[in-house]
Amino acid sequence: MSAKRGHAAAHLGDFTVRPRMLMITGLALAVGGVGALAALALLRLIGLVTNLVFYQRWNVSLVAPGLVHHPWWLVLCAPVLGGLVVGLMARYGSEKIRGHGMPEAIESILTGGSRIAPKVALLKPISAAISIGTGGPFGAEGPIIMTGGAIGSMLAQLLRLSADERKTLLVSGAAAGMAATFNSPLAAVLLAVELLLFEWRPRSFVPVAASVAVATVSRGFLLGTAPVFPVDATGLHLTAPDEALAVVCGLTGGALAVGATWLVYRAEDAFAKLPFHWMWWPAIGGAIIGLGGLIEPRALGVGYDVIDQLLTGRATLSLIIGILVVKTLIWSLSLGSGTSGGVLAPVFMIGGALGAWEGMLFPHVIPGFWAMCGLAAVVGGVMRSPLTGVVFTLELTHAWGALLPLLVASTAAYALSALVLKRSVLTEKIARRGLHLTREYSTDPLETFFAHEVMHPCPHALDSRTRLDQQLTDTLADLADIPRLIPVTGADGTVSGITTRRRLRDHTSRATANGTVADAAEPCRLVVHTDHTLRQIAYLFAETSLTSAPVIDPGNGRLAGVITLPDLLHARLHDLTEEHHRQRILFQRTPTPAPAPSPAVTAVAAGAASTE
Structure with missing residues (x-):
């Protein structure tokens, strides 16, 4: 039973549940269509404000200031009034509309559980249209990212979704707005991956790509399919x-x-x-x-x-x-x-x-x-x-x-x-704003090692039928190199429970003549497999608040070892060694021995062990 639980939880921790991904992709398709409409609405709104302010006409076509001569007072005062309106909207509406959109979307993902308030979806495009339409030298893409992200986030908040699934829909809306604005589907997906998702996994990439595809197709009907800034590349010969x-x-x-x-x-x-x-x-x-x-x-x-x-x-x-x-x-x-x-x-x-x-x-x-x-x-x-x-x-x-x-x-x-x-x-x-953000991505070292590579092999397991006596506890006390957790096996050799030296000592002091190890054992809450990656085990330790677990061979169900939290540092140490240990390989007669663990890693491992 424990083994089945461990395997299922590790599978869930790897985020490969296909039905959920398909459901989120279906929702992302709708977000892509709405995101394209939001992008069109923002562009039209910017055009309307620009035409009203600088050309005194009612027109929604996107036009730039400065195409004709404007009075000096208009050029000077229009951006000031626009900034004043934006400041008032930010103070009495939502401070989240300040800035250029992408940091705000990132902050929402990092600290807000990918939740964006509905009023931001309304106030952000209006404030951006006022700012840009009155002469602000900004682009529409940041506000579109925030608005599209708010659309995806609001849909996610209506449903029973996890924070990661809300993030996927938020980014789907943001990328959809980008794709619809510039007719750039691949760049929008790359922007999502490089700036917003903080991961490269099917569970998020597939919905974002689906949303972008819908937004790009929708843009074809709304704004056309031609490139935004077409360049005649005829005769392009590079040297x-x-x-x-x-x-x-x-x-x-x-x-x-x-x-x-x-x-x-x-x-x-x-x-x-x-x-x-x-x-x-x-x-x-x-x-x-x-x-x-x-x-x-x-x-x-x-x-x-x-x-x-x-x-x-x-x-x-x-x-x-x-x-x-x-x-x-x-x-x-x-x-x-x-x-x-x-x-x-x-x-x-x-x-x-x-x-x-x-x-x-x-x-x-x-x-x-x-x-x-x-x-x-x-x-x-x-x-x-x-x-x-x-x-x-x-x-x-x-x-x-x-x-x-x-x-x-x-x-x-x-x-x-x-x-x-x-x-x-x-x-x-x-x-x-007091947040730490890394833009450097690499393979998780915990994903490259299996449990059987770092576990304590062939642990000192105890048969549940063994009689409790002082000789047993003294023998275990002399074995300083065994893990704190001691597996207890049944008659068939499979794990039936776990105990510790302290529990054995306490039960021995008050045990009856017929007391056995089974009396000092408790149910095993978690069993992992030899083919589990250290990343899966780290998820299981976090889920169960445990720091050690028996390791079994899934082929025969027999005990293979014990793995503890400090054992997971082996992968980190290997990663540090590959990054910092330098050696000459060619023409070297004797191989260079692997370096000893750094003091920092040793201290971490010792600290983790002392908390058990």
């Missing part, structure tokens, strides 16, 4: 010098990403020192935006038209320099004020401007080629998501032949950013 210069483009993009990230959080620090309530900060950020708009009006708004000009080689030098300088400054400084808006579109524009400027110095490949490299590089450096940067650029432009230089540029920027900065523009905000 070795082009590939080498992609490294230069990547390093400069990484340096720009580092500078922009640093500027965002220096601005946030400066706003935090102001002697008045944070509700007023977005209005001050709006003043910064307005001043920048007087210098370069095209830096205002979401800027999709400017990105298109940069990626197709139609941008003038004055526009490139204006975007590179003004957009970077007003985006970084105003984002630090806590207003509402996304980071991807500004990063696209800034990276495209950097690449377009470098393209005036580098050899010509095709129009917009170096702007594409700059875009991928800055995304890889700012977001610390190099694969997302590459795939986003390819799906936005459909210039599939540029894959290799984009990969080179994005990876170079990512490497520079990782070497210089401890955290990205997303994770720094999470860390400032």
Whole structure:
């Protein structure tokens, strides 16, 4: 009975229950459709506010400020008023609408059990539309991520689901909104994996991919299937010098990403020192935006038209320099004020401007080629998501032949950013809220070892029929190397219970002449198998609050050993050894012995043993 329980629980701990995955996938399909509608609604709302504020007309088409001459007072005052409205909404509505969406979604996953309040789903897109529509230099993707995530979270909260299943639906909604906005299904899935899921498992990947697929198909009916920024890649022929210069483009993009990230959080620090309530900060950020708009009006708004000009080689030098300088400054400084808006579109524009400027110095490949490299590089450096940067650029432009230089540029920027900065523009905000977030994923060492490799083999088991006497307890007391847990076996050799030396000693002192080991035994709450991984056993120990268990051979049901909590450290020690132990293999006459356990690991193991 105990063996069956152990096996079933370990199977559940491995999260491979197929019916649940299929059910969540079915729910994710609905989330994908609603997420696409939410993305369309937000884009239309941004277009409406922009048209009302800057063109005084009722129109929902997405248009940028600065296409015509605007009065100076409108350019200066509109972002201030927009920031004031956003500040009021954040203070009296929900503080969760502040920021650019992705850190808030990550925080909800890490600490909130993937629960997002319904009012956030309503207030976030409205605040973002006001912020961007009044000239804010932000993108729609961050608010769409938060809104789509709120849709998935609310559906999950209506049902009886686990926190992990709520997370899957939250991320499904967020990725669906991204895919519907940019017509970029693969980039949306990669963004979900690299930024939001914190895992790569069928239970979450399949529903997210299904949601993205529905959202992308829905976008075809709502907004069309053409790429957002089509680039004519006819005549694209890359040479070795082009590939080498992609490294230069990547390093400069990484340096720009580092500078922009640093500027965002220096601005946030400066706003935090102001002697008045944070509700007023977005209005001050709006003043910064307005001043920048007087210098370069095209830096205002979401800027999709400017990105298109940069990626197709139609941008003038004055526009490139204006975007590179003004957009970077007003985006970084105003984002630090806590207003509402996304980071991807500004990063696209800034990276495209950097690449377009470098393209005036580098050899010509095709129009917009170096702007594409700059875009991928800055995304890889700012977001610390190099694969997302590459795939986003390819799906936005459909210039599939540029894959290799984009990969080179994005990876170079990512490497520079990782070497210089401890955290990205997303994770720094999470860390400032007192949370620890790692973006480095590797195989769990506990998954690579089986119980039979680390257990205490052939333990000193006791037959349940053995008579209790002082000689037995004295003999066991002399065996210092045996585990604290002592299995008790029945007549057939299978585990019937467990005991300890203390229980044996206590029962011996008051045992009758006919007392046996069975009297000092208690039922065995957990039995594990020799082919269980240490990860499965760790889940079982956590589930049952135990620190040791008998190990049986599933083939014959006989006792094989005992495994304890300190034994699980063997996998961690092996992982540390592979990471830090260096040796020369070739031309070495005698093999180097394995290093002794580090003091830290030894201390941990000793501490765990002392608690038993």
